[in-house]
Amino acid sequence: VTKPFNPDELVARVKSQLRRYMLLGDMGNGSKANQIAIGGLLLDNDAKQLTVDGEPVHLTAKEFQILEFLMKHAGMVFSAEKIYERVWNEKPYSVENTVMVHIRRIREKIEINPKEPNYLKVVWGIGYKIEKI
Known part of the structure; x- marks a missing residue:
């Protein structure tokens, strides 16, 4: 001032x-500056590592980027187009299936029951979000 x-x-x-x-x-x-924790998920951006209930989980680069984006904006709903635009840094054009497949693979890795997800939820007709737990 x-x-x-x-x-x-x-x-x-x-x-x-x-x-x-x-x-x-x-x-x-320092150590927690680049970590995001939601429920049993701990995303370490420095190490590019995800742990689910203390167990390390391997994610591809795009899966990591999608999960990081959604965890940074927990509780907010994003359309497939917006997720694609933010993660791929490209204009979206018919990308619903691309994002949907990545979301499904992430769910298979982080959810106990991917068909009834606790973390990564769909808001029908709108998009996807990470639930604040």
Whole structure:
């Protein structure tokens, strides 16, 4: 904050920093800075590794990117086109089956029963999401 400063601006900036801290948590502790945990899933972005209930699970690069994207935005629903656009960095054109196959393979690796998923859910007619657990 540059001097002279307005006290209202200072209060607004402090509140903004506190809100970010509460939303993101303490990310300054190094080892957990690039980890995302949801339920029994732990995604380590530095090691490019996923563990499910403490057991390492092998994912392809695209599966990892899809899961990382959805876990970073847990609870939000994304269409197959939006997932494709974000992960492949290309304009989507008839990509529903591509994303659907990747989602199915991820489910087979992370879910106890892929036909009744706990984590990776479909919102019919809209898209996919990772459930906050």
